[in-house]
Amino acid sequence: MMKSAIVVAVIAQKGGVGKSTLVRSMAVEGILRGRKVAIIDADTEQYTTHKWTLRRSEQVPEVVALEDKTIAEVVASLTKRRAELIIIDTPPHSRPLINVAAEAADAAMIVTQPYQDDVQEVGRTAAILNHLGKRGGIVLNNAPTRAAALALGRAALAAVAFPTCPTAITHLMSHPYASAEGLTAQEREPAGKAAREIAEVWDWFFSKILV
Numbered sequence: 001m002m003k004s005a006i007v008v009a010v011i012a013q014k015g016g017v018g019k020s021t022l023v024r025s026m027a028v029e030g031i032l033r034g035r036k037v038a039i040i041d042a043d044t045e046q047y048t049t050h051k052w053t054l055r056r057s058e059q060v061p062e063v064v065a066l067e068d069k070t071i072a073e074v075v076a077s078l079t080k081r082r083a084e085l086i087i088i089d090t091p092p093h094s095r096p097l098i099n100v101a102a103e104a105a106d107a108a109m110i111v112t113q114p115y116q117d118d119v120q121e122v123g124r125t126a127a128i129l130n131h132l133g134k135r136g137g138i139v140l141n142n143a144p145t146r147a148a149a150l151a152l153g154r155a156a157l158a159a160v161a162f163p164t165c166p167t168a169i170t171h172l173m174s175h176p177y178a179s180a181e182g183l184t185a186q187e188r189e190p191a192g193k194a195a196r197e198i199a200e201v202w203d204w205f206f207s208k209i210l211v
Helices: 019-032 048-054 071-080 095-104 122-132 147-157 174-180 193-209
Strands: 006-011 037-041 062-065 085-089 107-112 135-140
Touching (some): 006 019, 006 095, 019 037, 037 071, 048 062, 071 085, 071 095, 095 122, 135 147
């Protein structure tokens, strides 16, 4: 019997929070840990992750643009091709597609910046996951180095029913520089701060949320 892939939907209802960059970082982290990983680029307005592969020399992770297919169809196809982990890069501002992605997923990673305009959108995503009975965890992304600003974001998220990762992904130039080269931060600077943060977020999500 074919083993089912683990499916993770990465969701941000507000654009500009670095969701697609985090999707790619998590996918590459999985590959570095020996998993066969694929990404479904469901952001049909921009296809940012699909465009990233055009700058990339490595053939992994496989990235499939959703186009005219359904998420269920692509998940089934990738599972047949022995994908072990499928990460769905969802579009912002598209509740119907976010609902479908969340329903197809085993768990969701909710991405937000630690600022009020971003954090206030997390509750809507949490409501979707609660309605579907899905597991989820929140990751603070593009975080400032100022501890006070980060603490305000964490305090605002305390009312949300899902846990927040203890490690925040700091706003570092390692990420855009790597993206421009078709890489992720941990590929470009494997001993850097960004690589350590990505590894810590992975460890938290796959040991505390996907259990």
